Amino acid sequence: MPLDRLDLRILSLYQRDTTLSGEQIGAQVGLSAAAVQRRLKRLRDEGVIQAETAQLDCRPLGLNLTALVHVDLVDESARAARAFVERVLARPEVQQCYGVTGEADYVLVIVAADLPAYEAFCQACLLHDPNVRSFKTQIVLDALRRGGPLALPEDGPAQASPPPPA
Incomplete structure (x- = not known):
């Protein structure tokens, strides 16, 4: 509807x-x-509201490291990609997981206690996975916004934007 x-x-x-x-x-x-x-x-x-959860502040909970991890897979077939996604989504450190275009196949948002905890995640999920060709990590220095409300159109469902002028 x-x-x-x-x-x-x-x-x-x-x-x-x-x-x-x-x-x-x-x-x-x-x-x-x-x-x-x-x-x-x-x-x-209808699934428009998917969940109603509490948004927690990481720092008081001892979760002091957030990392953006760009993962490039060797085998991008549906079966292999599904196996990778299932494995990483089973880890509580993985807060977000996106299949993307460009140099990486996936971007993960990881929240961990500290660098050793992040390294343990990498050992368990990335370094020894034969389907992970490579991964690059960006450590977040300042989380200016974690999640947040979506920008909803005020006058009904969003319409496709007109193409830019030539």
């Missing part, structure tokens, strides 16, 4: 604070609390 303007306004508020009540959201979008809850249920059922 396509998302309408009210769905997008509800999602915009809800993604910033999932503790907002139906009444609070409804007051801002012009719906009853019950209507907001029905829409949220539908959005969950």
